[in-house]
Amino acid sequence: MSTSSGLFISFEGIEGAGKSTQISRLARSLEARGHRVLATHEPGGGMPAGKSIRGLLKDPAIWRELGMAEIYLYAADRAHHLESVILPALDRGEIVLCDRFLDSTRAYQGAGRGRCVDVIEALHALEPLTIRPKRTLLFDVEAHVGLARARSRGSSDGAGYDDEDLSFFERVREGFLQIAAAEPERVRIIDADASPETVAQRTLEALDDLLI
Ligand code: TMP
Numbered sequence: 001m002s003t004s005s006g007l008f009i010s011f012e013g014i015e016g017a018g019k020s021t022q023i024s025r026l027a028r029s030l031e032a033r034g035h036r037v038l039a040t041h042e043p044g045g046g047m048p049a050g051k052s053i054r055g056l057l058k059d060p061a062i063w064r065e066l067g068m069a070e071i072y073l074y075a076a077d078r079a080h081h082l083e084s085v086i087l088p089a090l091d092r093g094e095i096v097l098c099d100r101f102l103d104s105t106r107a108y109q110g111a112g113r114g115r116c117v118d119v120i121e122a123l124h125a126l127e128p129l130t131i132r133p134k135r136t137l138l139f140d141v142e143a144h145v146g147l148a149r150a151r152s153r154g155s156s157d158g159a160g161y162d163d164e165d166l167s168f169f170e171r172v173r174e175g176f177l178q179i180a181a182a183e184p185e186r187v188r189i190i191d192a193d194a195s196p197e198t199v200a201q202r203t204l205e206a207l208d209d210l211l212i
Contacts, residue, residue: 005090005091005093006093006094006095006096007090007094007095007096007134008090008096008098008132008133008134009095009096009097009134009135009136009207010098010099010100010101010102010135011023011097011098011099011100011136011137011139012100012103012107012136012137012138012176012187013138013140013146013176013192014141014146014169014173014176015147015149015150015169016141016145016146016148016149016150017139017140017141017146017192018139018141018149018199019100020099021196022137022139022192022196022199022200022203023039023097023099024039025196025200025203026097026203027097029204030095033211036092036094037094037096037097038085038089038094038096038097039097039099040085040086040089040096040097041098041099041100042077042081042098042100043057043074043078043100044081045081045098046080046082046083046084047084050077050080050081053073053076053077053080054077057070057074068115068116068119070109070113071109071115071119071120072123074105074109075105075120075124075129078102079128079129082128082129082131083128086098087128098133101136102120102124102129102132103136103179103187105120106175107172107173107176107179108172108175110175111171111172111174111176111178112169112171112172112175132186133186134186134210135186135187135188135206135210136183136186136187136188137187137188137190137206137207138176138177138179138190139190140177140190140191140192140193141192141193142173142193143169143172143173145193146169146173147166147169177189188206190202190203190206
């Protein structure tokens with residue numbers, strides 16, 4: 001499947017790493033340079049069913065009972081997101097900024113929960129899940145820093161992972177760092193324990209070779 005003329009960039013990191021702030025800033029600065037930008041997110045970026053699927057995945061009473069099916073539900077959400085939002089935007093030649101993608105499933109369900117990574121990889125070898133971002137920016141903060149930031153701002157749409165213990169976030173962070181080590185060309189680590197201005201500058205630098 002072709003990703004045509006657009007540019008697909010994903011943003012990853014644990015809770016409290018500051019992804020959302022940086023995605024908004026980056027979208028503004030790319031638009032100011034004349035690019036057409038679509039900012040979207042997972043889970044739940046697909047239209048029309050994303051919001052409903054997100055509700056299931058963010059509800060602890062539900063996801064705690066899902067077992068392996070949690071991986072399949074993230075994959076279904078992603079397939080719907082790709083077909084309804086991401087691929088059409090790439091076909092229109094837009095820059096797609098996606099807050100979380102496949103690496104979140106690898107890091108949270110794989111490294112964090114210890115679910116079978118082979119299933120994750122097998123699902124993502126099937127259409128339309130074969131699409132990969134051209135670049136992934138990993139916003140890295142220590143788990144205790146991210147968790148403290150996330151707790152201080154509260155969760156916007158449910159309990160999510162806020163009640164998981166610190167060791168869970170340490171495993172997730174380590175999972176992200178291992179993905180980055182395995183794919184250094186695609187995944188760039190950004191030290192996000194700095195002011196928003198500094199992190200925004202690092203973000204632009206990490207995309208420099210892709211933006212003309
Ligand atoms: P957020 O919208 O606040 O980033 O929350 C999304 C939550 O969903 C976050 O805790 C990470 C989790 N998540 C997974 O566990 N696996 C995934 O594949 C994705 C996309 C998100």
